[in-house]
Amino acid sequence: MPNAAGGGYDTESRLLQPLLARRLGADIVIDNQAGAGGLVGARAIAGARPDGATLGILGVPGLLVASLMGETHAPDPVTAFTVLGRIARSWHVWGTGASSPLSTIDAVVAASARRPLICAINEAGSANFVSVTATAALLGIDVEFVGGFAGTRSACLAAMRGDVDLVCFNFETIGDLFKAGDLRPLLQVSVERIAKDRVLDDVPVLGGADGYAARHARSRGRDAGATGEAADGLAQVMGGGRILVAPAGLPAAIGRCLADAVGDVLASAELRASTTRVLDTAPAEAARADVLLAARMAPRLLPALRAALARMRA
Amino acid sequence: MLEFTLQAAWEGLGLVFSWPNILYPLAGTLLAMTVAFLPGVSGVTLMALAIPFTLTWEPLPVVLTFGGLVGGATFMGSITAILFNVPGTGPSAATLLDGYPLAEQGHARTAIGCAAFSSALGSTFGILVLIALVPLMTRAILAFGPPELLLLLVWGLSTIVVITRGEVVRASIATGLGLLLALVGHDPLTGELRFTFGSLFLWDGIGLVPMMLGLFSVAEMVDLSVSGRATISKMRGAGALTGSVVDGARAVFANFGLFVRSALIGTIVGIVPGVGGTVASFLAYGHAVQTAKDPERFGRGDIRGVLAPEAAHDAKDGGALVPVLAFGIPGSDATAVLMAALLLHGLAPGRELMTDKLPLVFVLIWSLFLSNWVTSLVGVMLVGPLARLTTLRVRVVAPLVFTLAAVGAFADQQRIGDVVLAFGFGAAGYYMKKHGWPRIPLVVALLLGAGLERNLHITSRLYELGRIDLTARPIVFGLVALIALNLVVPHVRARRAREVRA
Numbered sequence: 001m002p003n004a005a006g007g008g009y010d011t012e013s014r015l016l017q018p019l020l021a022r023r024l025g026a027d028i029v030i031d032n033q034a035g036a037g038g039l040v041g042a043r044a045i046a047g048a049r050p051d052g053a054t055l056g057i058l059g060v061p062g063l064l065v066a067s068l069m070g071e072t073h074a075p076d077p078v079t080a081f082t083v084l085g086r087i088a089r090s091w092h093v094w095g096t097g098a099s100s101p102l103s104t105i106d107a108v109v110a111a112s113a114r115r116p117l118i119c120a121i122n123e124a125g126s127a128n129f130v131s132v133t134a135t136a137a138l139l140g141i142d143v144e145f146v147g148g149f150a151g152t153r154s155a156c157l158a159a160m161r162g163d164v165d166l167v168c169f170n171f172e173t174i175g176d177l178f179k180a181g182d183l184r185p186l187l188q189v190s191v192e193r194i195a196k197d198r199v200l201d202d203v204p205v206l207g208g209a210d211g212y213a214a215r216h217a218r219s220r221g222r223d224a225g226a227t228g229e230a231a232d233g234l235a236q237v238m239g240g241g242r243i244l245v246a247p248a249g250l251p252a253a254i255g256r257c258l259a260d261a262v263g264d265v266l267a268s269a270e271l272r273a274s275t276t277r278v279l280d281t282a283p284a285e286a287a288r289a290d291v292l293l294a295a296r297m298a299p300r301l302l303p304a305l306r307a308a309l310a311r312m313r314a
Numbered sequence: 315m316l317e318f319t320l321q322a323a324w325e326g327l328g329l330v331f332s333w334p335n336i337l338y339p340l341a342g343t344l345l346a347m348t349v350a351f352l353p354g355v356s357g358v359t360l361m362a363l364a365i366p367f368t369l370t371w372e373p374l375p376v377v378l379t380f381g382g383l384v385g386g387a388t389f390m391g392s393i394t395a396i397l398f399n400v401p402g403t404g405p406s407a408a409t410l411l412d413g414y415p416l417a418e419q420g421h422a423r424t425a426i427g428c429a430a431f432s433s434a435l436g437s438t439f440g441i442l443v444l445i446a447l448v449p450l451m452t453r454a455i456l457a458f459g460p461p462e463l464l465l466l467l468v469w470g471l472s473t474i475v476v477i478t479r480g481e482v483v484r485a486s487i488a489t490g491l492g493l494l495l496a497l498v499g500h501d502p503l504t505g506e507l508r509f510t511f512g513s514l515f516l517w518d519g520i521g522l523v524p525m526m527l528g529l530f531s532v533a534e535m536v537d538l539s540v541s542g543r544a545t546i547s548k549m550r551g552a553g554a555l556t557g558s559v560v561d562g563a564r565a566v567f568a569n570f571g572l573f574v575r576s577a578l579i580g581t582i583v584g585i586v587p588g589v590g591g592t593v594a595s596f597l598a599y600g601h602a603v604q605t606a607k608d609p610e611r612f613g614r615g616d617i618r619g620v621l622a623p624e625a626a627h628d629a630k631d632g633g634a635l636v637p638v639l640a641f642g643i644p645g646s647d648a649t650a651v652l653m654a655a656l657l658l659h660g661l662a663p664g665r666e667l668m669t670d671k672l673p674l675v676f677v678l679i680w681s682l683f684l685s686n687w688v689t690s691l692v693g694v695m696l697v698g699p700l701a702r703l704t705t706l707r708v709r710v711v712a713p714l715v716f717t718l719a720a721v722g723a724f725a726d727q728q729r730i731g732d733v734v735l736a737f738g739f740g741a742a743g744y745y746m747k748k749h750g751w752p753r754i755p756l757v758v759a760l761l762l763g764a765g766l767e768r769n770l771h772i773t774s775r776l777y778e779l780g781r782i783d784l785t786a787r788p789i790v791f792g793l794v795a796l797i798a799l800n801l802v803v804p805h806v807r808a809r810r811a812r813e814v815r816a
Contacts, residue, residue: 004727011654014366034727035518043514073514118779123502146775147503148768153643158772161456163781176642176662274369274658 001057002041004034009057009242012087015274016244019265024258028055038062039073046080050247052254057087060240060291061127064298068305069125078295081245082255085262086287089241089280090170092131092189093203097159098181105187105204105212108166109139116142119166120155123147124312127238130305131189132168134234135206137304138213138227140220145312156183171195187212190235207231233297240294241280243287259284319448319672326676330378330684338375339681342382343688357383359725361651365658373659373674380655381678384631384648385437385685392433392624393693396425397703398546398715399534400527400722405627407526407757408595412612412619414534418546419615420556422701427562428617429624430690430697432573435566436625437686439577440584440632441679447585447633451640451668457789458586461782464769465793466586467762470593472800473600474758477609481752482804488746488755495520495756496763503771515731522592522761524723524732528739529746529753531719535712536744546704546711559694565617566625572602572618573625580626584633591630596758598626604803628686632679639663639675 003010013030021028033041042063045056058077066074075081094105102108108117121129124147136143143166149155152169159167160182167174167183171194177183178199188194191207204212207228214228244262246255265271266281282290329335349360361383368376391406396413409429416425447454458466475485498509499519510516538546566573576598583594602622603612612619637643638653642663653663661667667675703711723736746753776782784790 010362011365011658014362015369015658018366018369032728035514035729039517040514118776118781123500125506144779146772146779148771148775150502150765150768151643153637153641157456157641157643158459161459163459163776 001030001032002034002038002045004032009059009087012242013057015271016087016265019268019270019274020261023261023265039066039071042075043073045245046075046247048247050082050249050251052246052250052258055084055244055246055258056081057242058245059242060294061238064237064240064294065125065127065130068130068298068302076295077240077243077291080248081243082248082250083284083288083291084244084246084255084259085266085284086241086243086282086290087266087279088172089239089282090172091194091235091239092128092168093171093174093178093185093194093200094132094135094166094168094187094189095156095159095174095178095183095185096166097162098184099162100159100165100184102165102186103184108186109141109216111165112141112143116144117166118164119143119145119168120149120158120164121145121147121168122149122151122155124309128168129308130301131234131238132166133308134301134304135168135187135189135213135231137307138206138231138234139216143308145308159183171200175199189238191232207235230300233300236290236297237294237301240291241282241287243291316449319445322672323445323676323679325673327680329374329673329677330680335374335378336684338378339382339385339684340688342379342681343386343685344692346383346386346685347689347692357386358648358651361648361655365651365655368655369658371659373661374677376655376659377661377674377677378681380652381681382685384652385682386689392429392627393426393700394718396429396620397422397700398531398711398718400531400715400718405591405595405623405630407530407592408599408623408627409620410530411599411754412614412616415613415615416557416617416620417701417704420704421561421615422557422704423559423697424557424562424565424617425620426697426700427557427559427694428565428620429562430559430693431563432566432621432624433628434687434690435573436577436580437628437631437683439574439625440581440629441683442632443578443581443629444632444635444679447636448668448672451636454585455637455640455643459787460769460772460776461784461787462789462793463586463765464773465790465797467593467766467769469793469797469800470597470600470762471755471759471766472797473597473604474755476800476804477600477603477612481750484750485752485755488752489759492756492759492761493763493766495525496760496767502764502768515729518727519764520760521723521726521732521735522757523726524736525739525760526757527719527723528736528741529743529757531715532737532740533743533747533753535715535719536740537747538708539712544707546706546708559697562617566621569618569621572605572622575601575605576622576625577629580629581633583626584630585636591627591634592761593758594626594630595623596754596761598622604800631682631686635675635679635682639678640668 001010001013010032017028017030033044038059042058045054048054060077063074063077096102102111111117119132132143146164152173155167156174156177158164174183175197178185185199185203188200188203188205190205193205194200206212209228211228211231213231214224217227218224246258263283346357346360364383368379391401392409394400395406395410396417399410399414401407401410413425471489475482475489499517501508579598579601580594583597599619599622602618603609634649638649642653719736720733723732724730726732743753
């Protein structure tokens, strides 16, 4: 578990622990190896003996973004692991303070022609940062970043206070602020509507054939098809999800057995009953295909990322 | 609104103090206290372990139990700080400054009694303020933006430097050193690595827990072993111990003004998101020293040095629930796990929790309240045998404390490198103690360094982008005044003292 007890994905691993243990008839011990934004744990899983005794949970976007940022310690999610299934998947949403005059994404695009927009992030190099730089490049928006916020909520408070114009985080982590009316959702960084929640009713979706990115490009006389594809790629990377893995090189029989067991647990009614959180689960095959796709799309985010980093350092 | 809040508070009170509901917080408290005796298992780990067991429970017993676990988890920290100079948790590091000297003088009973009583009363104070604040929660939190946080942290640092009287230069150097150590690891703004020498171990910076265990516990035990003293309390046999729980409790009333101000400091620090209990304790300690007529007595076993941090620390618990419940910003590891447990049961922090589910919030508050009183009561009941531990031979205690320090350093993040770090800081701490270098500024600077850097950057960046209107931020001016007072008052006092002598 690449997070500390109680943090990150730890809660999810503790949800799965009893169910998977019963299904496999095995004892499961959770070993929290936090550190370096999850890289310590990810490396420990990748380096373990591939005998089926070591499993782990990984965040795909985090690993992909770490290697985009040139982090040599980050294991490759495609080659270093055997994917056993996806536990959850989450999508970024752009939001603004409830009292901000920028009440729609159209207003944001219009305002950007007059002045740069200010976006709060935790740190340059986080998945959210990369997500905003890529989206802003697609929409031709000028964004200035204010980094250093100690967590998602602190950044959201800055938006609520009106210190910044924008935030962009996972819907699952800030959805409650939308529902409470503290923040207003502006844009769903996904291919289709993220969730059924009413707060997302009139919120445009970035990707998809007739998504916001494609429409925006068309209105400016640019190639709508290529822009839409780029938007889909971005959504695929950021929605890479949280996956359950074993080290690469697992013997085929063990891999099948584990993937079946994980598949059963992830699809079980018991797992759904144990939490009110919406889990977007997928069995091994589908999860693996999504990870491959995300890894293939990730390098396309590099130009926008490099431009944003160069601008920040200047 | 106030009527609605009071009604919810009353309903919550009824839910906690009814049969068999009351068993949950009591069991949670006792479990957390028992576990705190075992080295290597922290209260936070216990709470994380409890999550899968409570998955099938209804929300009410979950809230009742976790309230107890949060309250009980902090119990042993102050006791080991007083008895062995081992801060069990961050916040209790301020308690050892005067608590341990009291134990050395044979007054462990007084110190523990005072700590127990002051923390229980402090928690009551914090909860009363919390009840009054429920309707104003959102505004209270939004009032503290990056510039306010920055100045609060600067105020904290200046307080710590100023209280180390006569050692201002050395304290400033130690503060600078601490700030430098706080830079190690991931740059919070750009994500770049600083001073990590290619090692993943240093990515997350220097840990506060191994540093404190080294600087205080290890260093103290080395000093004790070298000194040739036979026991911590300088006394053989329990018969020679003086002081009593009643003396400790009486000290709280004798210094009631200080108690109220310390509890208030704790509550306010608790409300400010992202600033933990350790800051609260040290600020209250600093305040106690600053406002005393005889500040030179602190650090040598002054009961006020136990009273103030303990009151602030437990008063903070009430205030700290404000950012957690209203916005989901945990101020400590314990509240982070608490939030995870609440979320799993569909109790998401925010408006809904603070309106429709307000009685459940009060269930949490009251079980925390109950837990704080139970821990203090049990602490007082155990005071006799605990105080006798200070008459153990040094040759028995020192290896025990070294072991506890090693296990504690490891248990924090399960990294063996932290054990090495703790003993490295032990050597540094012994040197500092021998040569009259203050150790607190080093710890506090490391603790506050990251927040200081973050908020300095955010503030200057927002100012540069024209997003900070100082005229709309009255708290900024208040904090600037407090910092100015910190810098001016010692000089005025020193001059007056010179005039009196002349």
